[in-house]
Amino acid sequence: MSLANFSFYLNEAIINLRRSGFTAFVTLSTIAISLIMMGAFLLATMNMESFLQHMQAEALVTIYLKPEVSITDAKTLKLRLTGLEEIEDIELVTPEQAARELFSSPDDQQLLQIGITEDSNPLPTTLRLKLKSGMKLKPLLTKLNNEPEIDNVSYGEDLFRQFQGLSDLLWITSLIIVLALGLASLFIVYNTVRLTLFMRREEILIMKLVGATNWFVRGPFMVEGFIQGTFGSLIAILFLFASYKFILAKLTLLTPFFATDIGIDQFFKLSVKLFMMGTILGISGSLLSLRDISRFSKSTPEGV
């Protein structure tokens, strides 16, 4: 595409957008509203993920070692696990320490009374891990399962499973909503461009008569779609940013335990995604409408 062609497309697109003010407004609003809804769901999911990660980071994972594992082996394992990227801190708890922690005011006598001695302590040797911030639990658990010394791992499974389930559900819901809204707005963009095509069929006919290629005829419509998609996504991003800040402030005030680290960098990533979605929506909606452009360029209908 030459520069002369592009400036022609741009000029035509701007003229046509001005001329078809209301239809252009409908298309732009549709894209903006769809993207706001898509963005809102994506933000909610991202926050849920972030909240889950916070909880995971705060959680203490307890590893119960097999009874036959000696303290020396436990120390070796501790050293080995320290090298894992997910772990921030690791503490070795011997059966004696565990037994003492079991009682509020422990002494040897009390331990003896319940049958715990240096030689017969039923409590296992344990390792207590603290996760690094932002690290996920699942990959760590997989790594721990490969260690032969480990008997069992405790991390508050039920609560995590519930949150993980909720997070997965949110992702699936978001995906369905994003797809449904994407298709709905594509349909609306398609129809508005179609309407514009009917309004401008005389112009298209003249373009074709003087030797314009189909792609040349499509050019201004595609630039129009691009402009509408771009502006629609920018409106959506601004609206989402303002309302997200507002809602987050209120939420933090109401529920102090609510912790999320969706920062400006993640919001920027989301904005880029929305911007691309908007642009793709605008252009693909136009392209879909224009696939049979030849139908609009017949000087008189066939058979007349």
Next chain:
Amino acid sequence: MIQLQNISKIFPNGVRALNNVSLTIDPGDFVFLVGPSGAGKSTFLRMLFREDVPTEGKIYVDGKEISAMPESRVPYLRRNLGIVLQDFQLLKRRTVAENVAFGLRVIGASSSVISNRVQEALEQVGLSHKRRMFPTELSGGEQQRVCIARAIVNNPLILITDEPTGNLDPMISQEIMQLFLEINARGTTVIMATHNHNLVNKLRRRVVALVDGQIIKDEPCGTYAYE
């Protein structure tokens, strides 16, 4: 320049618009296409600029078989043709100069080329002083002259025109005809479908008469009569 070999056109509704038509038009010819309404004149012309394709037969324009030409090549064929139709088909929201320039814009010509060629074309049709006016501010004759300027701005090999004087009074029609003769004198082949028997009889050019989709007359210096 143009060769039609056994052309037939049957529309999906069963109407046979052209029936085994063969014709050769040499470079620089001026051909009047006459005949009653529904005789197939417009279909004949539409096939020359590949708006329609024949059901049977072959059409050659400037040595190329256009009836079998892929759709993607049609725009390049049309860039060598000038087309003027009865209803003026001007863009009402664009000035006279912009309308004429349209034919050059779509082929990606540079601004300086567009400016020079538009000026030349408007001078040829005598409208350079009205270049900034809008079509709605012009008379019917002037609007048709803008169409002619747009058709000749690319220096086409062939000018195809369907009832160009159909909406004009006799006086203006003569002016328009004069323009076509001048264009033809510069070497452009002109093919014109018309019902204007006065002009045909006065000019005594080649006349091809179509009736019921068949050529019933082809005279080098003919008259309008085809009955």
